[in-house]
Amino acid sequence: MKLNKMVEQYDLLIIGAGPAGSFAAELLAKGGARVALFDGRPDGEPKACGGGVTGKALKAWPQLLNAVGRTITELDLYSPSSKKLHLALDEPFAVYSRVVFDCYLRDRARDAGAHLVSEKISARKTKKTDSGWRLKSEGGTEWTGSFLIGADGANSGIAKMLAGPLPPSEMEVAFGYRAPLPANDAAPTAVAFLPGWVGYAWAFPRPDHLSFGIATTQDAFEHQPLDDLLRRFMIGYYQQCEGATGKFWQNGTETPERARIESHLRATAERYAARIPGLAAQTWDNRTVSGAGWALLGDAAGFADPVTGEGIYYALRSAELFADAYLRGEPQSYEQSWRADFGAELRRAAQMRRRFYGNFWGAPFTERMINFARGHRGVKRVLGDLIAGEQGYVDLKKKLVKKALWPV
Numbered sequence: 001m002k003l004n005k006m007v008e009q010y011d012l013l014i015i016g017a018g019p020a021g022s023f024a025a026e027l028l029a030k031g032g033a034r035v036a037l038f039d040g041r042p043d044g045e046p047k048a049c050g051g052g053v054t055g056k057a058l059k060a061w062p063q064l065l066n067a068v069g070r071t072i073t074e075l076d077l078y079s080p081s082s083k084k085l086h087l088a089l090d091e092p093f094a095v096y097s098r099v100v101f102d103c104y105l106r107d108r109a110r111d112a113g114a115h116l117v118s119e120k121i122s123a124r125k126t127k128k129t130d131s132g133w134r135l136k137s138e139g140g141t142e143w144t145g146s147f148l149i150g151a152d153g154a155n156s157g158i159a160k161m162l163a164g165p166l167p168p169s170e171m172e173v174a175f176g177y178r179a180p181l182p183a184n185d186a187a188p189t190a191v192a193f194l195p196g197w198v199g200y201a202w203a204f205p206r207p208d209h210l211s212f213g214i215a216t217t218q219d220a221f222e223h224q225p226l227d228d229l230l231r232r233f234m235i236g237y238y239q240q241c242e243g244a245t246g247k248f249w250q251n252g253t254e255t256p257e258r259a260r261i262e263s264h265l266r267a268t269a270e271r272y273a274a275r276i277p278g279l280a281a282q283t284w285d286n287r288t289v290s291g292a293g294w295a296l297l298g299d300a301a302g303f304a305d306p307v308t309g310e311g312i313y314y315a316l317r318s319a320e321l322f323a324d325a326y327l328r329g330e331p332q333s334y335e336q337s338w339r340a341d342f343g344a345e346l347r348r349a350a351q352m353r354r355r356f357y358g359n360f361w362g363a364p365f366t367e368r369m370i371n372f373a374r375g376h377r378g379v380k381r382v383l384g385d386l387i388a389g390e391q392g393y394v395d396l397k398k399k400l401v402k403k404a405l406w407p408v
Contacts, residue, residue: 008036008115008141008142008143008144009034009143009144009145010034010035010036010115010143010144010145011028011033011034011035011145011146011147012028012033012034012035012036012145012146012147012148012149012326013036013038013133013135013143013144013145013147013148013149014035014036014037014038014114014149014151015038015121015126015135015148015149015150015151015152015158016038016039016150016151016152016153016156016298016300017037017038017039017041017102017106017109017116017151018102018105018151018152018153018298018299018315019101019102019105019298019312019315019316019319020151020297020298020299020300020315020316020318020319021037021039021149021151021152021297021298021319022037022102022105022106022108022109023105023108023109023315023316023319023320024149024151024297024319024320024322024323025037025109025112025114026105026108026109026112026114027112027319027320027323027324027327028114028323028326028327029109029112029113029114030112030113031323031326031327032327033326033327034115035109035113035114035115036114036115036117036143036145037106037109037110037114037115037116037117038117038119038120038121038135039106039116039117039118039119040118040119040120040121051069051095051096051097051098051101051204051206051211052072052093052094052095052202052204052310052312053069053093053094053095053096053101053312053313054091054093054310054312054313054387054388054389055089055091055092055093055388055389055390056091056313056388056389056390057312057313057316057389058092058093058094059091060313060316060317061316063108064094065094066104067096067100067101067104067105068096068097068100068104068207069094069095069096069097069100069101069206069207070094070095070096070205070206070207071092071093071094072089072092072093072094072095072189072204073088073089073092074086074087074088074089074188074189075087075089075188075189075190075191075387076188076189076190076191077190077191077192077370077373077383077387078190078191078192078193078248078370079193079364079366079367079369079370079371080193080194080195080196080249080364080366080367081195081247081367082192082247082248082249083367083370083371083374085370085373085374085380085383087380087383087384087387088384089384089387089388090381090384090385090388091384091385091388091389091390092388093387093388093389095189095204095205095206095211096206097206097207097208097209117143119137119141120137121135121137122157123157123158123160123161124157125137126148126158126161128293129144131144131146132144132145132146132147132148132293133145133146133147133148133293133294146293147293147294147295147326147331148162148293148294148295149294149295149296149297149322150162150294150295150296150297150300150301151296151297151298151300151315151319152300153298153299153300154171154274154275154276154277154299154300154304155275156296156299156300158296158300159289159296159300159301159302162291162294162296163287163288163289163296163301164287166277166279166283166302168218169217169218169219169280170218170277170278170279170280170283170302171218171275171276171277171278172199172215172216172217172218172275172276172277172278172304172306172309173215173216173217173218173221173273173274173275173276174213174214174215174273174274174275174276174309175213175214175226175227175230175271175272175273175274176202176211176212176213176214176230176271176272176273177211177212177213177230177234177265177269177270177271177272178209178210178211178212178269178270178272179209179210179212179234179265179268179269179270180209180210180264180268181205181208181209181210182238182241182242184241184242186241187203187205187210187241188203188205188240188241189203189204189205190202190203190237191203191387192233192248193357193364193366193367193370194214194216194229195249197216197220197226197229198216198217198220198353198354198357199214199215199216199217199220199357200214200215200308201213201214201229201230201233201248202214202215203233203234203237212230212233212234212237212269213230213272214226214229214230214233215276215308215309217278217353218275218278229249231262231265232248232249233248233249234261234265234269235258235261235262235265236248236249238261239257239258239261242257244257276299276304276309276311277299277302277303277304277311278304278306278309278350278353279302279306279346279350280350281347281350281351283302283350284302284343284346284347284350285347287302288335289301289302289335289338290322290331290332290334290335292332295322295331295334297315297318297319297322298311298314298315298318298319299311299315301318301338303315303318303338303342303346304346305346305349306346306349306350306353307349307352307353307356307393310389313389314342314346317338317341317342318338321334321337321338321341322334322337324337325337345393348393349393352393352396369383382396382399
């Protein structure tokens with residue numbers, strides 16, 4: 001006797017349970033839609049990410065503060081030559097473990113009524129049907145739904161199938177280490193622009209560890225030199241936490257203290273790496289992230305800041321915009337909604353990326369920017385707003401010039 005295979009029917013099938021997929025599932029389920037949310041990651045496996053959530057995001061969705069994280073009210077910003085700018089932030093941001101943050105959002109989706117499926121879904125087993133979409137797991141279970149959402153990250157197989165692949169030049173690279181907090185727990189939040197490279201390094205303190213990393217463009221990526229640079233940054237960071245002075249990027253004279261720190265890092269630090277979308281301006285003009293019966297959210301849609309790589313705000317906002325369009329019965333309006341809401345900002349960031357990390361009056365722009373900010377309170381305030389997510393790129397140059405000429 002032949003057994004019938006189990007088939008489950010939903011209104012929406014959401015592939016990927018990161019911030020975009022989980023938030024969309026929560027909002028759609030609250031609106032009465034029957035939602036299946038697919039999370040194929042091994043239990044407890046973190047997303048390779050600094051975990052920073054901007055003040056703009058925290059103001060838009062204050063429920064995020066209920067996740068266990070660390071609120072950041074001060075930031076040390078370093079130029080490529082290691083000149084320091086200390087910022088007291090008017091709009092604090094938060095740093096989360098991505099395991100904790102993603103679990104928090106996924107649990108909210110489940111509690112709202114979304115059906116969580118711990119199955120990895122392959123684009124090869126995702127088929128368009130006359131009535132919508134059909135997914136099939138390795139175990140033979142099938143799910144069908146009228147609408148398909150790809151929220152499965154920068155390497156999204158769903159996005160490649162529906163919107164086409166992106167060229168390697170439009171991907172950025174982030175890699176780093178999860179490392180112990182300093183023994184004295186004096187762990188400042190630091191961002192340091194790289195000397196001679198596109199991108200920056202970060203040190204983000206989380207409740208139980210430090211996240212170190214470097215973000216750079218794919219075409220500038222060279223693993224060994226950048227890994228050496230990051231290790232020098234990490235050693236310099238711990239030395240500063242212990243009261244020493246000096247530049248992050250210097251190799252430094254070998255001392256017992258440096259040898260001790262490096263030995264401890266080699267024994268305890270856990271490496272991670274990820275790709276981040278960094279789309280070119282013309283791609284923003286031409287790429288479509290939704291169509292009849294499908295849509296892409298977050299990194300899968302390419303929604304990340306090409307200058308900083310920050311994508312959590314855009315993941316959540318794209319989920320919100322899509323859910324609103326779908327629940328109004330107008331899912332086709334999502335394409336116009338995201339373009340009107342944040343499309344111009346991302347396009348402008350793409351245009352500015354090379355200039356931001358390029359030269360200005362014979363020195364790196366990031367060097368000049370921090371020098372200006374050290375002497376002008378207005379420029380310093382603009383940089384604080386940029387980090388908080390409140391200052392966009394469309395009028396950034398005008399604001400910086402105005403504040404430099406008329407500091408207040």
